[in-house]
Amino acid sequence: LQSVIVETSPFDDQKPGTSGLRKKVKVFMQKNYTENFIQSIFNALGDKLKGATLVVGGDGRYFSKPAINTIIRIASANEVSKLIIGKLGIFSTPAVSAIIREQQVLGGIVLTASHNPGGIRNDFGIKYNIENGGPAPDNITNKIFEQTKQITQIKTTPTLETDRIIDILGTSKFNVDGREFTVEIIDSTINYVNLMKQIFDFNKLRALIRGTEDRPPFNILLDSMNGVTGVYVRNIFVEELGASPDNNVRRVVPLDNFGEIHPDPNLTYAKDLVDKLKENSTYDFGAAFDGDGDRNMILGKNAFFVTPSDSLAVLANNLECIPYFQKNGVHGFARSMPTAAAVDRVAAKLGKEMFEVPTGWKYFGNLMDAGRLSLCGEESFGTGSDHIREKDGLWAVLAWLSVIEAKNMGVEDILKEHWTIYGRNYFTRYDYEECETEGANQMMQRLEQLIASADFVGKSFTASGKTYTVAKADNFSYVDPIDNSVAKNQGIRVLFEDGSRLIYRLSGTGSSGATIRVYIECYEKENVLTDAQVMLKPLVEIGLDISQLKKFTGREEPTVIT
Numbered sequence: 001l002q003s004v005i006v007e008t009s010p011f012d013d014q015k016p017g018t019s020g021l022r023k024k025v026k027v028f029m030q031k032n033y034t035e036n037f038i039q040s041i042f043n044a045l046g047d048k049l050k051g052a053t054l055v056v057g058g059d060g061r062y063f064s065k066p067a068i069n070t071i072i073r074i075a076s077a078n079e080v081s082k083l084i085i086g087k088l089g090i091f092s093t094p095a096v097s098a099i100i101r102e103q104q105v106l107g108g109i110v111l112t113a114s115h116n117p118g119g120i121r122n123d124f125g126i127k128y129n130i131e132n133g134g135p136a137p138d139n140i141t142n143k144i145f146e147q148t149k150q151i152t153q154i155k156t157t158p159t160l161e162t163d164r165i166i167d168i169l170g171t172s173k174f175n176v177d178g179r180e181f182t183v184e185i186i187d188s189t190i191n192y193v194n195l196m197k198q199i200f201d202f203n204k205l206r207a208l209i210r211g212t213e214d215r216p217p218f219n220i221l222l223d224s225m226n227g228v229t230g231v232y233v234r235n236i237f238v239e240e241l242g243a244s245p246d247n248n249v250r251r252v253v254p255l256d257n258f259g260e261i262h263p264d265p266n267l268t269y270a271k272d273l274v275d276k277l278k279e280n281s282t283y284d285f286g287a288a289f290d291g292d293g294d295r296n297m298i299l300g301k302n303a304f305f306v307t308p309s310d311s312l313a314v315l316a317n318n319l320e321c322i323p324y325f326q327k328n329g330v331h332g333f334a335r336s337m338p339t340a341a342a343v344d345r346v347a348a349k350l351g352k353e354m355f356e357v358p359t360g361w362k363y364f365g366n367l368m369d370a371g372r373l374s375l376c377g378e379e380s381f382g383t384g385s386d387h388i389r390e391k392d393g394l395w396a397v398l399a400w401l402s403v404i405e406a407k408n409m410g411v412e413d414i415l416k417e418h419w420t421i422y423g424r425n426y427f428t429r430y431d432y433e434e435c436e437t438e439g440a441n442q443m444m445q446r447l448e449q450l451i452a453s454a455d456f457v458g459k460s461f462t463a464s465g466k467t468y469t470v471a472k473a474d475n476f477s478y479v480d481p482i483d484n485s486v487a488k489n490q491g492i493r494v495l496f497e498d499g500s501r502l503i504y505r506l507s508g509t510g511s512s513g514a515t516i517r518v519y520i521e522c523y524e525k526e527n528v529l530t531d532a533q534v535m536l537k538p539l540v541e542i543g544l545d546i547s548q549l550k551k552f553t554g555r556e557e558p559t560v561i562t
């Protein structure tokens with residue numbers, strides 16, 4: 001086969017966001033749009049690409065197949081020697097990270113828009129992961145973006161037959177420009193399931209789920225939300241751990257449009273699961289995952305909700321019950337800046353290093369590679385450890401079940417015990433999705449000016465009888481302790497004297513308009529059993545007042561509250 005050069009011209013909107021390039025499917029369908037971005041990734045990799053192996057796969061959403069075929073052809077012409085691809089394109093984000101590390105390959109291309117809806121009218125996405133298995137850091141995504149602005153040529157092999165290639169397991173070899181090019185189609189669950197078996201005690205987890213002579217079965221309900229985790233859930237929970245395919249798992253067949261739902265595990269978009277747990281009090285535990293399998297939501301009996309910030313803190317406090325940490329030790333902890341500081345209290349008590357990084361998993365990678373970080377999380381339903389370099393929804397559920405097994409306690413009791421020891425960081429996030437970009441930008445600019453004004457620090461705000469005084473305000477920036485790279489403009493923070501916080505950010509994962517996120521947190525030492533929305537109401541009012549959000553966006557209510 002002979003490669004050819006196709007002339008092209010740049011698109012000006014291919015800047016990767018918090019987690020890759022995400023756009024409507026129809027944007028990716030434009031002539032050369034996907035081709036340009038793939039070629040730009042390869043251009044940014046430069047000489048490293050020659051003779052390299054890459055992993056390709058994703059959540060199987062609509063447009064994955066044509067995108068994979070495009071990647072195969074362009075990779076073959078760009079002197080990549082081998083692609084490892086999940087059958088039917090199926091590869092959860094954590095499983096991609098795991099196999100990049102296990103096979104020690106150059107990197108991977110993950111085809112997903114994560115928790116964004118899929119299908120022809122919705123979103124597609126492309127993300128590059130580096131050799132440590134993690135999302136490309138800013139210096140690489142910036143390089144890719146530079147390439148997208150300059151690109152003039154695409155190298156491809158149009159005669160390479162890709163039809164049905166990803167439907168069948170096995171290896172195909174091609175000769176392109178006199179070089180051998182290999183495409184290996186694998187079952188992407190195998191390596192991942194083996195990794196989980198090394199990390200957790202499957203015998204104990206099986207006993208928990210199936211019950212023993214002196215303990216009834218612990219009744220779980222896992223919701224894959226028609227996303228990619230379905231195949232992994234069936235494999236791990238049904239086949240390995242003996243869960244019932246009828247009663248313990250749901251929506252486990254990956255669909256390319258996620259059955260028209262929003263595959264985002266939170267109280268709004270996974271309401272179906274919440275309702276199931278409320279209706280049926282024989283369920284002890286519920287969990288949901290997002291489209292690409294890196295997010296998780298944890299629920300207890302009667303849908304008792306565990307905030308991701310609390311989930312992180314509880315796991316941090318109990319890691320020693322998991323064989324992986326018994327063997328490797330527990331180094332430091334980390335959270336993204338908007339994540340509530342519950343885990344900080346655990347770190348302080350256990351004498352572990354604690355890091356606060358910008359939003360996005362890519363900021364955890366260096367710390368993990370340096371051996372200073374074992375467990376981290378984000379308020380956006382992301383939890384994970386240094387077993388890979390992505391957040392990992394299934395790992396989080398297995399970790400929770402390990403803690404439940406070891407403590408022989410239910411979810412709610414574990415949380416209450418935790419709050420009694422550490423106090424409670426109440427947290428909520430208000431999302432205003434698809435606002436007009438101009439209004440959202442103006443709101444952020446005005447906030448930036450406001451917090452810079454001389455009298456802002458020391459100012460008091462009162463709502464519903466509660467008063468908060470500003471101790472510090474800034475636009476968060478972060479210096480990576482390992483490579484000293486700097487990330488600026490990561491969100492406006494208003495920090496109050498009692499430790500309460502208001503944070504404002506614009507999302508970097510949306511595909512149209514602007515999404516404003518407002519993060520609201522307060523800490524209570526004694527009063528730990530109040531409803532979070534009730535507890536945080538005064539701060540929410542102050543947050544809306546300070547930002548004049550309603551005026552700038554015209555929105556009375558948030559789209560989603562988590």
Ligand code: VG1
Nearest residue numbers: 018019114360361378380507508509
């Ligand atoms: C959101 C979350 C962030 C997460 C990112 C990717 O980003 O806030 O915490 O890392 O999504 O998650 P943003 O910029 O929209 O706030 V996923 O599951 O898309 O890989």
Ligand code: CO
Nearest residue numbers: 114115290294
């Ligand atoms: Co995701």
